[in-house]
Amino acid sequence: MEMQHAMAQPFDLGSGTLIPDADIMETGKVDLSVYTSQERFEAEREIFGKVWLNVAETAEIPNAGDWVVREVKVRSASIILVRGKDMQIRAFHNICSHRGMKLVWDSKGRGGKFSCPYHAWMFDSAGDLVNIPDEGCFSHVSKADSGLTPVRCDTWEGMIFINLDSTGTQSLRDFLGPLADRLSNVPFGSYPYTARVGSMIDANWKLAIEAQCEAYHVRALHARTVSKMLSSRDNPFVHPLHVEFLGAHRMNSVPRNPEYEMSPEKLVQAFSFMNAQQMVIADTGAQEKPEETFAGHPDVNPTGSNLWGNDQFILYPHFIFHVSLGGWWLHRFWPIAADKCYWEAVYHFERPQSLRNQFAVQYSLALNRDTLMEDNLALVQQQEVMESGAKKIVQFGEQEVMCKHLAAVSEAAANDVEAAQIAAE
Incomplete structure (x- = not known):
């Protein structure tokens, strides 16, 4: 299957216009040390x-006072995301203004109030310091100036x-670039x-x-799962139907x-694929309500292909x-060290309408898990x-053009950081 070439575009991560590394885009060759140094x-x-x-997703904190905590370990940061009384979502560093204790130790909750486990200083969903026990001993402390440290947040x-x-000025919309106007009103909420x-x-x-x-590895690494x-016969190495930078x-x-057909000998797999549409790669009943x-x-499916399985969007640096x-x-792939990362995945299905739907969903999750474990085990050997x-x-x-583009963007971004550090010396 002949590959069609997409054109790489300039991009801006907040420091000015950058160009994906031309040599990587042309040759596909990347210095291996970028994975080890x-x-x-x-x-x-x-x-x-x-x-x-x-x-996170807004659906994780649907009500006023709902909150979740997210860790960004590569920055030693813990972040509280909370929906305020005004229904606005705000983000704050998860650290108390008193003596630097981690404020919230649970991963999620509700109520919109945060009491430090160390000395019970209390903060509200707007990040304001609202109570200091034995406040008379802290006459030098300004409540107004001692709220939680805000983090820029948008949806x-x-x-x-x-x-x-905290000093950045680039908006989320500008960061998203050409993607900002794509997928407007896509029905993510139809899969709760x-x-x-x-x-x-x-x-x-x-x-x-x-x-x-990339799906080049599917025939080899995933021969026992999703290959x-x-x-297919016409596209054995699973070349993408469409690529955009x-x-x-x-x-x-x-x-x-x-031409894929489920083997009649694999009754559980056949049953599950018939009852869990999220994993079905053939036509399903989803077209009966296309607006949903x-x-x-x-x-x-921008090409309108009847061979389409799914569209994949990869947002720099870590989100797919x-x-x-x-x-x-x-x-989401979170760096931990040069040779370590944390991977998290969230799967969204239509709400199961029966026990057979629920069983099928669980089975499809197991298949997904097994496929990803094949990837993850291979990655350890590779590293x-x-x-x-x-x-x-x-x-x-x-x-593997998507990998090539990621490498070219990463190279340009890293070079920009290094140039800024040299200029500051």
């Missing part, structure tokens, strides 16, 4: 402190983003039934993202195998989401031998 990791750590990061299509750069999985991976975060950005669902971000349409599904949206006929799912220094470069092919 501490120097590169430190540059990327700076990037995570300056760009917009997806951390896009039901997704919550934060920016840890969610399941979450996550795992620490002993591998560089970019390796983990790359494993999700036959995606790899969207500034620092990118998308592609992932094909399906139209992704099938009816003009920005989904897919939309399909019967649901959607997302991944381990990369550390040897035996190879100096990795080489991406045209069917």
Whole structure:
């Protein structure tokens, strides 16, 4: 299958216009040290402190006073996301103004009040300090000046983003670039039934993202799980149906195998695929109500292909989401160290209407888990031998163009950070 070339575009992460690395885009060759060196990791750590990061969904805190906590360990930051009485979502550093204690230790809750477990200083959903026990001993403390430290926060299509750069001026919309006007009013809310999985991976975060950005490995690594669902006679190496570069971000349409049939010998698998549309890669009943599904949206399946399986959107630096006929799912990859990252995924299904639907959803989640574990186990082996220094470069092919673009954007962003550090010395 012949690959069509997308054109890389300039992008802006808040420091000015950058260009994806031209040599990487042309040759596909990337210095292997970007996956192993501490120097590169430190540059990327700076990037995570300056760009917009997806951390949650608005549906996780639907009511006034609802809150969740998100950890951004690469920045040693813990963030409270809370919906205020005015229904606005705000973000604050999860640290008490008294003596620097971590304010909230649970991962989620409701009520909109935060009492420090150390000395019970109390803050409200607006971040204001509202109570100091034995307040007479703190005559020098100004409540008005001692609220929680705010974090820049905004939303896009039901997704919550934060920016840890308190002096930054770039809006989320500007950061999203060409993607900002895509997927307007996409019916993410039609799939309210969610399941979450996550795992620490002993591998560089970019390796983990790359494993999700190309299907070239499907026939080999996933031969026992999803290979036959995606790899077809006309497209054996699962070349994308469509590719677009969207500034620092990118998308592609992932094909399906139209000839795939579930083996009658695998009764449980066949039953599950008939009853859990989110994982079905063949036609489902979703088209019966196109206005309530992704099938009816003009920005989904842009080529109109009847071989379409799902659209994948990859937002720099760490966020991926897919939309399909019967649901959607997302991944976040959080750097921990040069050779370690945390992966989290959230799967969104239609609400099960029966026990058979519920069983099918659980089975499809297990299949997803098994497929991703194949990726994650391979990543550990990859990172381990990369550390040897035996190879100096990795080489991406045209069917790995999404990985190539990620590498070209990452190279430009890291070089920009390093240039700024040199200029400041």
